[in-house]
Amino acid sequence: MKLTCYGAAEEVTGSKHVLEVNGKRILFDFGLFQGRRNESDAKNRRLPFEPHSIDAMVLSHAHIDHSGLVPLLGREGFRARIYATPATRDLCAIMLLDSANIQMKDAAWLAKKGKSFIGPLYEPLDVHRILRRFICVPYEERIEIIDDVFVTFHDAGHVLGSAITYLEATEGGEKKTFVFSGDIGRKNMPLLIDPWMPSGADAVLMESTYGNRDHKPIESMEEDLAKIVTATYHRGGKIIIPSFSLERSQEVVYVIKRLEEANLIPRIPVYVDSPLTANVTEIFRLHTDCFDDETSALMERAGDPFKTSHIEYIRETEKSVRLNSKHEPCIIIASGGMCEFGRIQHHIKNNCEDPRNTILIVGFQAQHTLGRRIVERRPRIRIFGVEYALNAEVQIMNSFSGHAGRSDLIDFGKCFKDSARRAVLVHGETDALQALQSALTKEGLKDVLIAKAGKAIEL
Ligand SMILES: [Zn+2]
Structure with a gap:
């Protein structure tokens, strides 16, 4: 050979x-x-x-x-x-x-x-x-x-x-x-x-x-996410999560569902803002044979693993834009894993200046990307040619790798x-x-x- x-x-x-x-x-x-x-x-x-x-x-x-x-x-x-x-x-x-x-x-x-x-x-x-x-x-x-x-x-x-x-x-x-x-x-x-x-x-x-x-142990993942969601909710803020469409987004939704089920986080609206993520999630629903026993058990108890108490998968641009006018605490998972393109840029632009909000990074951010500048907690970030103050809290979870x-x-x-x-x-x-x-x-x-x-x- x-x-x-x-x-x-x-x-x-x-x-x-x-x-x-x-x-x-x-x-x-x-x-x-x-x-x-x-x-x-x-x-x-x-x-x-x-x-x-x-x-x-x-x-x-x-x-x-x-x-x-x-x-x-x-x-x-x-x-x-x-x-x-x-x-x-x-x-x-x-x-x-x-x-x-x-x-x-x-x-x-x-x-x-x-x-x-x-x-x-x-x-x-x-x-x-x-x-x-x-x-x-x-x-x-x-x-x-x-x-x-x-x-x-x-x-x-x-x-x-x-x-x-x-x-x-x-x-x-x-x-x-x-x-x-x-x-x-x-x-x-x-x-x-x-x-x-x-x-x-x-x-x-x-x-x-x-x-x-090595990565941070997976065992801390649920506890870390629960703390971040609860703290942001009590401040009256939104949690903005840039995420890749394949796997990471489905994992984040699944963990939110588990936390809700265990009453470890408040039940707040979740918006998955990406046509590609919505389509990929449909494929996940067809291949339940690929899931582990823990997921199968959750499905027996609580149904669809990608459906939290209030969740919306957004395909249309108009509905994505409408998220800007929502002021109550919510979680927005949007496409553009490194914040360089996709709908996430709009959500960061609209939410980064409010200190009640959290930008939660769950994936690797390469050099020279907006995501990396957020991870570095630069005081000001440039989006679509305009500078914004980065006042939102920035949290990083490496356990999702x-x-x-x-x-x-x-x-x-x-x-x-x-x-x-x-x-x-x-x-x-x-x-x-x-x-x-x-x-x-x-x-x-x-x-x-x-x-x-x-x-x-x-x-
Ligand atoms: Zn791969």
Whole structure:
């Protein structure tokens, strides 16, 4: 077996890896590079191999940095089958269409401004067409994807439908096994089943996002959120939560429902202001088989996990604008995870100057984003070219992270201590990769490598 990583090699976006077995080529993920516009656009347009050379594809989960370029593959001649869990396929139908629509809007805006731009990477029609290539494979079901190559998906506990892939192949009469971690989730996260722990393989390709640090324990999540909601309510303020549409928003609503049920917070209106989040939540409702026992028990007792006592999912712009005129305490969860685009910017602009309000940050905020400036509690922030005083309270909850922390990554890696000839690390910044490499080597793993983009590794 031979492995080549074409993306997420010494970086955290653009996952794409090709495994060669018996002269056949299997593609794992084909994600979008994200970052500064011009740089990432050039990288996204440059396909690293001929799409028709791929014999089968395995897609680990629906996050855009893992799935976001799949429609472009189809447009450029890819004709193989894409194997994914049913939830991943359904989420892709929504997430990829949203990505195509954003690109169309961007292209139109740039054209209007007279800026040179080659056009969107793909269009909605490309999304509809590529969806025909998907084959849905449930967790724990062993399936032959090409002659003598079998894969089994196991729950990765990262987002709905996310999978760790176990691959078995016969090469030169010898049986070989390979694990692709995708993104690994965390134990005890709301909604999802805990990540699968493998019992070894001949080789492993694993993520390293938090290879150098651990998160705050999940156990404090409900208590922290209850304190923040109650304190803001007693001040007569609103809680504004910037959130990503996939997973984080559903988790926040679910935790609010649990707190309400336990009478740990007052029952106040919750507004989920994002058409994409509303659509993604519908997909969650279709895949209750992906939920953990705690969520199933809550559904038995209290019904829909995404329906609090007063909740409204807002699609229409007019209804979103109408939220500005509401003055009673409420929770607004809005799209735009890093506050750089989306409806969240309007809510921050309208609420940041009132000290009764709270801006609650539940996700990572990259450098040079409005979200990061809020985390840094700058006294003044600029939105749509206008400066506002940041008088609202700023609270940060890291416990919602969907990625395994350092200790969990080491536990995952240790599963391969006695079996793997080679471990390959991807999906991390340099510090995280190096820290995980040295930790796993110390744990006794034989050959721990950091993948270099485009450089083949013999497994
Ligand atoms: Zn992910």
